[in-house]
Amino acid sequence: MAVETIIQVGDRAYWQEHWENKVFMREIYRMILAELQYQLPQFVVANVVVHMVEDSPHMHVVGVPVGTGYKKGMSKQVSKRKVFTKDVFSIVLQDRLRTFANEKAKIVLGEQIREKSKGCSHDLSVMEYKVLKEEIRYDELKRAG
DSSP states (O other), X not given: OOEEEEXXXXXXXXXXXXXXXXXXXXXXXXXHHHHHHHHOTTEEEEEEEEEOSSXXXXXXXXXXXXXXXXXXXXXXXEOHHHHSOHHIIIIXXXXXXXXXXXXXXXXXXXXXXXXXXXXXXXXOOHXXXXXXXXXXXXXXXXXXX
């Protein structure tokens, strides 16, 4: 089982005004990834992609959540439920990482970036995921030809 999280710094309006800063965005995302791995070592990162060609740059992080302390079977097991608790979502992913990202963005870019006003973390159901993948596939086919 793999889990994907998407991290976005700033909003569309900021990047439309400051597109020349996209080179620095890569460095900010490198720092955020390192902080994510520090704050959540039980999330073993397998792949990271930063999308810079869209209106609002964002980073896709795919990894495997590894829970520990199991009494039955192996002591370490893949477990989204054990790693991504409500506290991890609210404290680590939304509070600590957001604060860290804002601090680093201010240092690197020299200004505070407006936060995204909506669209916080949301787990997709299997059906929502399949619909999203089909929409992406449709858009790609439409662009290709």
